[in-house]
Amino acid sequence: MTKTLRAGTGLALSLISGAALAEWKFDFPEPAADLTEQITHLHHMTSWIAFWIMVVILAVVGYSIFRFRKSVGYQADQEFHHSWWGRWSWVVVPVIVLGIDLSIAGQASKTFAQIESPIEPDLTLKVIGSQWKWTYEYVDHTVDGKPVRFTSTLLPKEEAEKQGEPWLRSVDKPVVLPVNKNIRILNTATDVLHNWWVPQVAPKKDAIPGYINETKAFIKREGVYRGQCAENCGRGHAFMPIVVKAVSEEAFNQWIEEQKQQLAAAAEAAAxxxxxxxxxxxxxxxxxxxxxxxxxxxxxxxxxxxxxxxxxxxxxxxxxxxxxxxxxxxxxxxxxxxxxxxxxxxxxxxxxxxxxxxxxxxxxxxxxxxxxxxxxx
Ligand code: HEC
Ligand SMILES: [Cu+2]
Missing domain, CATH: 1.10.760.10 (Cytochrome c-like domain)
Structure with missing residues (x-):
């Protein structure tokens, strides 16, 4: 008995160790782009409304249970629906609920319209999902007519440990994007449905073979943003993480130049x-x-x-x-x-x-x- 108790306590303590507590967060990661900020705000607003509705309802239920409690066999009020409140509550309550719904929907449809409206892009990134990796194409940056393009895959466990990166959240080659630019993201796939999902950076859209789905980002802060495939795409679905590195315009230009040189070198090697x-x-x-x-x-x-x-x-x-x-x-x-x-x-x-x-x-x-x-x- 004491042995089980000790083992149990040990387990409980290890679960709430300092490291675990430091990671303990309730909220979503802080959004880094204009649209993702709006989406997170909508979520927070809706959650608070739902929370206060719950408080009001629990209060009414609690009060009713306490105030109107009667012993067994008591006959309930037969005339309730003849009173003013008995009649009008069927109208008033749905009107209030609909009002709340519409005020959420109003905000949401504004954000939605922004998500769907076309932009004048400074940069276009094509994202191609495949089992089980991501290929990125910078369609505006070409060498001999071929765009800068590379594939990004899961960093193997040993490699992640060596580099001190979180395994399953790291890739061999992150996709690099500039901050403060209008970025158009075109999603597609080569085999089955995938979904390029980086909640801090861009609204989520399915990547469908044969179709191109458009989304966009205006990233405000430099940083490393992580995501993953959000469409169950088979055995390796959990093993196709995404890493976006947002950098300054100068750093981006330098990086894209390096990619172009590598591309030219690869073309030479292939010859x-x-x-x-x-x-x-x-x-x-x-x-x-x-x-x-x-x-x-x-x-x-x-x-x-x-x-x-x-x-x-x-x-x-x-x-x-x-x-x-x-x-x-x-x-x-x-x-x-x-x-x-x-x-x-x-x-x-x-x-x-x-x-x-x-x-x-x-x-x-x-x-x-x-x-x-x-x-x-
Ligand atoms: C997503 C899983 C997957 C990946 C990744 C994959 N293959 Fe395949 N491969 C298959 C399947 C499934 C078949 C059999 C298709 C069929 O039924 O005809 C196959 C068949 C083959 C065959 C023919 C084998 C035979 O005896 O018929 C070759 C060769 C081959 N793959 C090479 C490769 C190479 C090279 C790569 C990497 C560049 C690769 N595969 C990556 C799934 C994969
Ligand atoms: Cu996928």
Whole structure:
């Protein structure tokens, strides 16, 4: 008995330790943009109205129970509905309730109109949801006609611990946005419904394959804002966090310049012929980041869900067929293999295919060069 008691007390104490208390917050994170401020304000207003309605109702109920209590067998008032209050309460109470409803709806429809109204954007960010990662495209910033574009994925646990970042709330590459600019956000998806949800930054809209949903942000404060996918999108739904880094205009311009240089360097690298070591090393990186979630680290897949690549007919058969599947995706008995043509460049696809053809005992010895992939685009 005392043992259980002690264990229980220990557990209770550990639950209310200082660290836990420091994290203990009731409210939403503080909004950082104009529209999200309004949305949070609406929530607070509605909650307070609901709270005071509850107080009034509980008071009336409590008073009635106490004031009109009668012993068993007492016959209730049969004439109540003949009194003035008995007649008019059926009108007065709904009118009050409707009045409160409309005053909430009035405020809300103002905010809603603002959410839906078009803006003159200073910057357009296209957000593409896929199982289970986010791809970002800065459509106004291009190199040779191709926009700055990258994919952002969950930071693995060991890596998050090393960097002191919260696991499941951190990504390998945050999306960077400038403050005090009108940012248009275009949401879409490649496979199933996703939802790019960063409550401090922008109103939430579904990301739907084949459609573009528009939302926007005017971020007022620099900072790091975290979010996650808000549409149940399958097995990895909980593992596609979002990190927005809001920075000054100068810092943003510098960052976007760096991205452009990286893009140019990648295009150059994709044009050359790679050595076997380069292909395998890069291929393993690409595989871990993009393919491992489904096909697994050992290339064995998941029985009946994701096919094994170890010994697979495609990964050990003709190279062209392998490139085709990875570029265009495929839908077959297992379900859908997503297309990678818009997510990975020729160099990355060549590397990952070379890796798959030489890992896990798939000793084909084949080397696939970026030009081979380019030829099939
Ligand atoms: C979201 C899960 C998912 C991810 C991520 C994924 N695949 Fe697939 N992959 C599949 C499914 C499902 C199939 C089987 C489709 C079918 O039934 O035809 C498949 C099939 C394949 C095949 C054909 C295998 C065979 O023997 O038929 C290859 C090759 C392949 N994937 C390579 C890749 C590469 C390379 C990547 C990373 C760039 C990748 N996959 C990422 C789900 C995925
Ligand atoms: Cu999702």
């Amino acid at each position: 050359k012929t790679w050595s076997k070591e380069e292909l395998l090393a890069r291929g393993e990186e690409v595989y871990k980041k993009n393919c491992m979630a489904c096909h697994q680290a050992n290339g064995m897949g998941v029985p009946n869900v994701f096919p094994a690549l170890k010994g697979s007919k495609v990964a050990t058969g003709p190279v062209e067929g392998h490139i085709k599947v990875v570029l265009n995706g495929r839908t077959g008995s297992y379900g859908m293999m997503p297309p990678w043509r818009d997510i990975l460049n020729d160099g990355e696809i060549a590397a990952v295919i070379t890796y798959e053809r030489n890992a896990w005992g798939n000793d084909t010895g084949d080397l696939v060069q970026p030009a081979d992939v380019g030829a099939q685009r």
